[in-house]
Amino acid sequence: xxxxxxxxxxxxxxxxxxxxxxxxxxxxxxxxxxxxxxxxxxxxxxxxxxxxxxxxxxxxxxxxxxxxxxxxxxxxxxxxxxxxxxxxxxxxxxxxxxxxxxxxxxxxxxxxxxxxxxxxxxxxxxxxxxxxxxxxxxxxxxxx
Amino acid sequence: xxxxxxxxxxxxxxxxxxxxxxxxxxxxxxxxxxxxxxxxxxxxxxxxxxxxxxxxxxxxxxxxxxxxxxxxxxxxxxxxxxxxxxxxxxxxxxxxxxxxxxxxxxxxxxxxxxxxxxxxxxxxxxxxxxxxxxxxxxxxxxxx
DNA sequence: CCTTGTTAGTTACATTTTCAACTACTACCT
DNA sequence: AGGTAGTAGTTGAAAATGTAACTAACAAGG
Numbered sequence: 001x002x003x004x005x006x007x008x009x010x011x012x013x014x015x016x017x018x019x020x021x022x023x024x025x026x027x028x029x030x031x032x033x034x035x036x037x038x039x040x041x042x043x044x045x046x047x048x049x050x051x052x053x054x055x056x057x058x059x060x061x062x063x064x065x066x067x068x069x070x071x072x073x074x075x076x077x078x079x080x081x082x083x084x085x086x087x088x089x090x091x092x093x094x095x096x097x098x099x100x101x102x103x104x105x106x107x108x109x110x111x112x113x114x115x116x117x118x119x120x121x122x123x124x125x126x127x128x129x130x131x132x133x134x135x136x137x138x139x140x141x142x143x144x
Numbered sequence: 145x146x147x148x149x150x151x152x153x154x155x156x157x158x159x160x161x162x163x164x165x166x167x168x169x170x171x172x173x174x175x176x177x178x179x180x181x182x183x184x185x186x187x188x189x190x191x192x193x194x195x196x197x198x199x200x201x202x203x204x205x206x207x208x209x210x211x212x213x214x215x216x217x218x219x220x221x222x223x224x225x226x227x228x229x230x231x232x233x234x235x236x237x238x239x240x241x242x243x244x245x246x247x248x249x250x251x252x253x254x255x256x257x258x259x260x261x262x263x264x265x266x267x268x269x270x271x272x273x274x275x276x277x278x279x280x281x282x283x284x285x286x287x288x
Numbered sequence: 289c290c291t292t293g294t295t296a297g298t299t300a301c302a303t304t305t306t307c308a309a310c311t312a313c314t315a316c317c318t
Numbered sequence: 319a320g321g322t323a324g325t326a327g328t329t330g331a332a333a334a335t336g337t338a339a340c341t342a343a344c345a346a347g348g
Contacts, residue, residue, distance in 0.1 A: 004257040006188055006205075007280070010264065011169055014162035016206065016283035021155040036304080044150055055326060061150075062160060066306075069327060091313050091326040113148040120154065122281060127274050134267055134275040136151065139160035180334080199296060210336075213297060235296045235343050291348085298341075305334070314325075 014138070025115050033104050034078070038063065038071040040108065043080060046097050047105030053092045080104060158282070169259050177248050178222070182207065182215040184252065187224060190241050191249030197236045224248060 006012045022037075029035040035043070045057050052060075054068050061068075072095060075081045080101035086092040097105060120128050150156045166181075173179040179187070189201050196204075198212050205212075216239060219225045224245035230236040241249060264272050 004253050004260075005192060006185070008276075009256050009260050010276075010279075011162065011165045011259075012185075013276070013279045013283055014158060014165055017279045018155065018158035018162040019206075020284075021158055021282055025155055038304090041150070041156075048149060053326080058326095062163070064306080065327065066329085067304095069329090070304090073328090089314070089326090093327080109148050112153050115155075116148075116153050119282070123278055127278055130271050130274045131278040132152075132154075132157070134271055135154075135157045135161045137266060138165055138263070139157050140164075182334090197296080202296095208336075209297065210299090211334095213299090214334090217298090233296090233344070237297080289348105291346100293345085293347105295344080296342085298339105300339080301337085303334105303336075305332100307332080308330095310327105310329075312326085312328100314323105316323080317321090318319105 010138075021119055025112060028111050029108055032107070033080075036071070036074075038067050039075050039080075042068060042071045042075060042095075043097070043101060043105055044109065044112075046081060046095055047102065047109060051094050051096050053086075053094060055092070057095070075101070154282075165263055169256060172255050173252055176251070177224075179248075180215070180218075182211045183219050183224075186212060186215045186219060186239075187241070187245060187249055188253065188256075190225060190239055191246065191253060195238050195240050197230075197238060199236070201239070219245070 026037065029037075029040040041061050041063065042057055045061055046052060049060070054065065054072055057063065058065050058068050063071075072081065072083075076083060079098055082096050082098050084094040084096065086094055123131060170181065173181075173184040185205050185207065186201055189204055190196060193204070198209065198216055201207065202209050202212050207215075216225065216227075220227060222244075223242055226240050226242050228238040228240065230238055267275060
């Protein structure tokens with residue numbers, strides 16, 4: 001029997017940390033706007049980067065196209081985003097935030113920023129810098 | 145419009161890192177043993193810590209009791225674990241790995257250890273130490 | 289013993305996610 | 319032009335998860 005502990009297993013600890021740190025923020029977009037995590041992510045991408053197609057959101061957010069498709073459908077039905085056909089290639093649709101979508105994004109991204117600061121406050125500046133650098137590398141890696 | 149980027153939002157980056165780093169290991173327990181993540185975690189706890197009740201696994205793994213209940217049911221049906229009634233209090237059931245369960249645990253925990261080393265190898269010893277420390281703190285936090 | 293409260297674990301149902309087609313459109317090749 | 323292949327996005331069924339209600343067992347006070 002090996003003595004390798006789950007608490008030493010990065011995928012496990014990353015998952016626990018991700019879950020724990022998500023709980024509080026999840027309440028915000030859930031309670032205030034009735035959004036799911038997928039929807040909040042789509043909203044955020046459009047708010048931060050402007051007009052995008054669903055495919056572009058898939059690529060940037062590492063989300064499967066069915067997830068994005070359903071998130072977009074729900075966000076549209078709640079008037080947070082609007083679709084617009086692309087003349088040159090009618091397979092694409094440009095997605096944009098509506099006024100309501102922009103307002104929700106402004107509210108939630110400010111809350112996210114504040115929450116991030118609160119999370120980061122428990123570390124020293126050096127720790128925080130290294131943590132963010134390591135996480136970025138782990139998150140980006142296409143294949144280990 | 146705020147300039148706060150999702151890539152600076154710890155819950156998001158943690159989630160991406162967790163997902164990315166889980167993919168490769170997931171293949172192992174899925175393809176070799178047909179397990180789900182919940183099942184692998186239950187197996188791991190029993191393999192690492194010996195006999196436990198479902199409740200104890202819930203507490204240690206931060207898993208909801210329905211998840212554990214279902215994971216145990218599936219693992220039992222595949223003969224990876226065995227239940228044993230507790231005489232003193234018949235609400236409890238002691239859970240143990242069978243021979244097959246122990247073999248699966250030995251195989252998978254060795255693979256996990258090797259995979260963890262591979263992940264950690266992309267960081268310097270200092271980075272790795274700080275990363276693990278920060279993650280442990282983030283994962284443990286009961287309420288931010 | 290009987291009531292009330294608590295705990296371990298399961299089950300049922302609604303919500304989400306995943307997987308595999310499927311439609312509609314564009315691109316390329318001859 | 320016509321055939322083949324590829325891409326963007328949607329849909330439906332199956333799998334997994336979350337929530338809440340449930341059963342069975344214990345505990346403690348009267």
